[in-house]
Amino acid sequence: MADDPEWTLSAGPWRATVSPVGASLRRLSLERPGEAPRDVLWGYSGTANKKGGQGDVLMPWPGRIRDCKYSFAGKAHDLPKNDKEGPNAIHGFLRSRTWEGEHDGATARFRTRIRADDHSGYPFDLDVVLGYELLPAGLACAFVVRNAGTGPAPFGAGFHPYVLAGGGRVDDVTLRSPAAHVVEFDGLLPTGRVAEVPAELDFRAPRRVGATRFNHCFTGLGREADGFARVRVDDIEVWMDRGYPYVVLYTGEALGSDARRALAIEPMTCATDAFNHPKWGLRVLGPGEAMTGTWGVGLRP
Secondary structure, three states: OOOOOEEEEEEEEEEEEEEOOOEEEEEEEEOOOOOOOOOEOOOOOOOOOOOOOOOOOOOOOOOHHHEEEEEEEEEEEEEEOOOOOOEEOEEEEOOOOOOOOEEEEOOOEEEEEEOOOOOOOOOOOOEEEEEEEEOOOOEEEEEEEEEEOOOOOOOOEEOOOOOOOOHHHHHHEEEEEEEEEEEEEOOEEEEEEEEEEEEHHOOOOOOOOOOOOOOOEEEOOOOOOOOEEEEEEEEEEEEEEOOOEEEEOOOHHHHHHHOOEEEEEEEEEEOOOOOOOOOOEEEEOOOOOOOEEEEEEEOOO
């Protein structure tokens, strides 16, 4: 569709589909000679067919903001409600925006501007640039955000890829997650406490997911010698640089017939409701200040 363009990137056996609508990542697959094509991420085509936030860019905050309210620099702010499951604001407001962009071969670049009068409850100016690149080992995604305003601005970022489960069920995969702590939740919102990860959610030693239900925000991520944290699902891994100290795992119980079809592994620069809990990774950017983050997905070597 002309109003819902999709661009195909390719490099070696890798194929990715991205779109200026939301700067979204819509597919990632492998096409090796002599083998059937393999989807690495649970994807879709056409905005109307998206389910459960597939491939979304979550800015200027990831997760929920309780009751759509927060205070910053001594001023109270009220955000529009956009959470189907409660009276909250969720995942920012760039998911439905059409970004400017271009693509070439294995790369795509997107950019957009958040202006102070764009959205009720977020009176800040930001420039955002985001890129995808296919590499020999998979796909990398990087962003840069810069405060283009004259005062400080709160910001957080997240991404929402779903790793496709082998055999079509999350229950059957082997998961390794390097998280030592979990943000304690009461329903869909945090209590304000960060706890040691309980045994039932502790996947630092790889094991089968089985009946475990995930909709949790984790932190205390163990990092490997290269500085990256890695969440592994069978032979697929999602890696995150130090810009992402939090990750959400979600088995999609709210997705009806698609529940537990794939495991969302969501790199996040801050925790859910960090606008009300700034110590949970909320960045406050001064005028002209920028922040970056890089994550990716591929197969284990």
